[in-house]
Amino acid sequence: MKNFMIKISLSLTLLFSIVIYSKTVYGEEISEKNFQVIAHRGDSGNAPEHTMVSYELARRLGADYIEIDLGMTKDGQLIAIHDSTVDRTTDGNGRVNSLTLSQIKELDTGSWFNQQFPNKANPQYIGLKIPTLEEIIDHYKDTINYYIEVKRPEDNPGMADELLQVLNSRHLIENNIPRGKVIIQSSDAESLKYIHSQYPNLPLIQLGSYTNRMDLPEISKYAIGVGPELTTVNKTFIEKAHSNGLIVHCWTVNNQADMEKMIDWGADGIFTNYVGLAVNVKLADRTAPVIPTIYTISNQSTSIMGTAESKSTVYAWVGNKMLGKAVASNEKYSIKISKQKAGALVSVYSVDAAGNKSGSKTGKVVDRTAPVTPTINIISDQSTYIAGKAELNSKVFAWV
Structure with a gap:
């Protein structure tokens, strides 16, 4: 029995040595x-x-x-x-x-x-x-x-x-x-x-x-x-x-x-x-989640939407103020916010369940209050008016 246990001990020692030998070929684990x-x-x-x-x-x-x-x-x-x-x-x-x-x-x-x-x-x-x-x-x-x-x-x-x-x-x-x-x-x-x-x-x-x-x-x-x-x-x-x-x-x-x-x-x-x-x-840092994306944010928007890794929590910030957060589902997120001024820089990042933080994505708030620029149809030297398209009820001015 004693000899049998010695043989087992030697076998385990040999196996352990083989594993350590292969694991330390380069001098580190x-x-x-x-x-x-x-x-x-x-x-x-x-x-x-x-x-x-x-x-x-x-x-x-x-x-x-x-x-x-x-x-x-x-x-x-x-x-x-x-x-x-x-x-x-x-x-x-x-x-x-x-x-x-x-x-x-x-x-x-x-x-x-x-x-x-x-x-x-x-x-x-x-x-x-x-x-x-x-x-x-x-x-x-x-x-x-x-x-x-x-x-x-x-x-x-x-x-x-x-x-x-x-x-x-x-x-x-x-x-x-x-x-x-x-x-x-x-x-x-x-x-x-x-x-x-x-x-x-x-x-x-x-x-x-x-x-x-x-x-x-x-x-x-x-x-x-x-x-x-x-x-x-x-x-x-x-x-x-x-x-x-x-x-x-x-x-x-x-x-x-x-x-x-x-x-x-x-x-x-x-x-x-x-x-x-x-x-x-x-x-590459393979532990951090992928950086979220941001869809267009206008100064009329009441939410920020984009894509992010499912189950990660996405945080939205403007300057030092947090606008809100939401958990991504099916690789999409939507964070309710108050309207922001045109030109403001909004940033988002995500944190996964293990606490790993992604990099940040920044987007500029777009001005959606100004009317769309009018279009002009062809004007010839025989024209007696200027025609085109513009938003309803807006006044269009023509200059030369």
């Missing part, structure tokens, strides 16, 4: 504040993917990580490229592993972007070169965080060893380097298990296109997290991954609604082609 924005091939929505221009744009926009897909040349050099061929992103053709580095360096990897996205074209993109992993690291050193993918190891024997050699020679996987400075991802579990056997403390992410094919307990033995494809992810999967001590970095998330959904569901980060948008979503 996972939360919306440290939600990771991973620049997918750099800021590839606005610049040619896997170029120094794309990486630099992502860095300046505030990406937490720069993602680098690895290819291996015929002469064993690691370069930044997604595809197995150079056809799509250069002016050349052929498989990456059948070309030498010198041959690849002759290719233009920027002009294709200008041709495909003329509204984002930039003359500086013409003639850009594919960088090697060493060139990228030598340029940035330890000033950025690297998210590196081991791609197609079956076509590139020795890729994992070459990657570890480069990282080791640049002092990026030493014990004194903060955990998470480099994260390695792959769809190939065997490559990740091999890397884990060589560097047990190096954070690894298991990629997968389908969440229902991910064996989370097994993955947790060698990786800190999973990288599922966006359309296969739901909140339940994220919670299940977390319960197995795994973080979730979802790919590829390119619109605001999906970014907000990932944060709301508790994902720990996203890969995105649009770093600036993702950083803005990440930094």
Whole structure:
């Protein structure tokens, strides 16, 4: 019985350790504040993917990580490229592993972007070169965080060893380097298990296109997290991954609604082609209710109406005086007020049930006492009168 209890205690300790290990990869508890924005091939929505221009744009926009897909040349050099061929992103053709580095360096990897996205074209993109992993690291050193993918190891024997050699020679996987400075991802579990056997403390992410094919307990033995494809992810999967001590970095998330959904569901980060948008979503105050709108208020109005989040309380003010309040229902509100002078500035804001306050919306009171400006029909040099439209019982004056 005593031995049984010891085994249970050890098992619980191990499980707790796994959860803490995954939760503190970045040196602090996972939360919306440290939600990771991973620049997918750099800021590839606005610049040619896997170029120094794309990486630099992502860095300046505030990406937490720069993602680098690895290819291996015929002469064993690691370069930044997604595809197995150079056809799509250069002016050349052929498989990456059948070309030498010198041959690849002759290719233009920027002009294709200008041709495909003329509204984002930039003359500086013409003639850009594919960088090697060493060139990228030598340029940035330890000033950025690297998210590196081991791609197609079956076509590139020795890729994992070459990657570890480069990282080791640049002092990026030493014990004194903060955990998470480099994260390695792959769809190939065997490559990740091999890397884990060589560097047990190096954070690894298991990629997968389908969440229902991910064996989370097994993955947790060698990786800190999973990288599922966006359309296969739901909140339940994220919670299940977390319960197995795994973080979730979802790919590829390119619109605001999906970014907000990932944060709301508790994902720990996203890969995105649009770093600036993702950083803005990440930094937005997601607890405050949406700012209410105001319909037109005239100096004859006896109420303020507009839209606001249902069940939030909307307050109306003019200067330092509160005009009234009302609870929004079906995303609409109506606050009874006394008539206000034309030109007065009325402001509204809302407070939700949790006490979170929105920003303010201001509207100017419109003068509705003056008659509508008369219209004039055509007047010719043969006319003996002026005709038009005006409010009934108003006097219309004509001048020349």
